[in-house]
Amino acid sequence: MIHRRSQILCAWFLAWDVLLTAAAWLLAYFLRFHTDWFPSEKETPEFQYCLRTTPMVVLLAVIAYRLSGHYVVHRLRRLREELLSVVKGTGLMGLLVMAATFGFHSPYESRGTILLFIVLSGVFTLMARRLSWWAVGWLRSRGYNQARSLIVGTGRTARKTARALRAAKWMGIKNLGFIEDQPSSWTDDLDILGTTADLPRLIDKYMVNHVFIALPMRRYHESRHIFDILSRSMVEVRLVADIPDMAGLSLTTTNLDGMPVVGLRESPHFGLNVVVKRVMDIALALVALVVLAIPMAIIALVIKMTSKGPVFYRQERCGLNGQTFQMLKFRSMRVDAESATGAVWASKDDPRRTKLGTFLRKTSLDELPQFINVLMGHMSLVGPRPERPVFIQKFSKTIPNYNARHAVKSGITGWAQVHGWRGNTSLRKRVQFDLYYITHWTPWLDIRILWMTIWHGLFHRNAY
Numbered sequence: 028m029i030h031r032r033s034q035i036l037c038a039w040f041l042a043w044d045v046l047l048t049a050a051a052w053l054l055a056y057f058l059r060f061h062t063d064w065f066p067s068e069k070e071t072p073e074f075q076y077c078l079r080t081t082p083m084v085v086l087l088a089v090i091a092y093r094l095s096g097h098y099v100v101h102r103l104r105r106l107r108e109e110l111l112s113v114v115k116g117t118g119l120m121g122l123l124v125m126a127a128t129f130g131f132h133s134p135y136e137s138r139g140t141i142l143l144f145i146v147l148s149g150v151f152t153l154m155a156r157r158l159s160w161w162a163v164g165w166l167r168s169r170g171y172n173q174a175r176s177l178i179v180g181t182g183r184t185a186r187k188t189a190r191a192l193r194a195a196k197w198m199g200i201k202n203l204g205f206i207e208d209q210p211s212s213w214t215d216d217l218d219i220l221g222t223t224a225d226l227p228r229l230i231d232k233y234m235v236n237h238v239f240i241a242l243p244m245r246r247y248h249e250s251r252h253i254f255d256i257l258s259r260s261m262v263e264v265r266l267v268a269d270i271p272d273m274a275g276l277s278l279t280t281t282n283l284d285g286m287p288v289v290g291l292r293e294s295p296h297f298g299l300n301v302v303v304k305r306v307m308d309i310a311l312a313l314v315a316l317v318v319l320a321i322p323m324a325i326i327a328l329v330i331k332m333t334s335k336g337p338v339f340y341r342q343e344r345c346g347l348n349g350q351t352f353q354m355l356k357f358r359s360m361r362v363d364a365e366s367a368t369g370a371v372w373a374s375k376d377d378p379r380r381t382k383l384g385t386f387l388r389k390t391s392l393d394e395l396p397q398f399i400n401v402l403m404g405h406m407s408l409v410g411p412r413p414e415r416p417v418f419i420q421k422f423s424k425t426i427p428n429y430n431a432r433h434a435v436k437s438g439i440t441g442w443a444q445v446h447g448w449r450g451n452t453s454l455r456k457r458v459q460f461d462l463y464y465i466t467h468w469t470p471w472l473d474i475r476i477l478w479m480t481i482w483h484g485l486f487h488r489n490a491y
Contacts (some may be wrong), residue, residue: 036163040098045159047152048151049150052080053078053438055140056141068098072487087124088124088148095112095115107156113156114149117152125138144310164196173200174236176203176235177202177230177235178205180242181219183269185241188267203218203220205220206229207219215320226238226253226257227259230260237262239266242357250266259372283434292420311477323396327357329383331356331383337358337362339357339358340355342354345413345415346406347433348433356396360380381476407435408473409438409440409464410435411433411440411464412437424455426454426455434465440480443460443464445458445480448460
């Protein structure tokens, strides 16, 4: 059975890091010089040189892993934190090994071998970490290595915290009950163990390891008093932020001259990320236009033959930072469609549609000209769908954080659309999914959304 204290896990991880780093260093030598995968015209160095440098490499690896937070062990550690620490650790290790071997003029100098070593050690270490955490999670889900917790509060945030702990059995944190100074009739369904004054006694009695302060925002002033009480006990304390109406936003913490600063709305779309996304947009949009050139030409010809008016329909939409642009679509309605009604959403069986327009809107083929908007920089392939200014003025007053959608470029498809939130569906749900996309963006998420768009097909029951 795995012991509760994190030192055991740290020692376990350290042992595997030493073993796997040495194995990766030796394996890199054999792959580089004794296989046909990496042909080399240089003379093969003797294996004894590789063997002699192994202790130095292992020592530098442990130092690099320590500096990159590789041995920070706690129950709430997430996969992305683990992955980031492995990438940082192996990268720093590679630089240290390269500097040491070349600085000491070691007879065993090979850039190719060091590169292989970095890749192998990263893969080996991450696999060992994930397997170890899987085993720990499996044991914890079956009652081993359990920690006990108390939740201060009985409101919405406290209840959500309790549900989250029950769902995440891999953490091995069992909530014993709730602490509340202001119980009411609607808290009868909860197991309230006492008040905040009872915390020291309850912590000692039940051997509690974690306390979650999950008070509503209006009672945050009580947190200081609760923390003063908990300062007498050796227990981990975490504050669960009660931030309503901000679904999809990810919180970040930084330090400003010793003061903790919590970021409520931060976008990953800056610096190199913007360049990567723009390059993806241009490359994929060009490919799409080349592949779809003939179908788009046929659609344009049929529109011209079946109804009077232009082939394209230009409509003012709002994109990045709320700036307006002319979004292109294949015309699917009569030219005078909004002359009497003004700006309105399309409805089911809308009489303003042309015969071809019904098919184009149902299959989303009317959206194909927006690849041109992508090339012009008005839009992205993936992002929140752009809306008309007249509707934005209305929605921004009634839907919280609606304007946060404009932190990035609008998209042809998006996280909300591939989950069915398009057409005449819940705007609040759309905003929730759009904000999730904005704060969790990665190039791989864009690729996933594009694949889901193709996989689920163009047809959708809410498209009209």
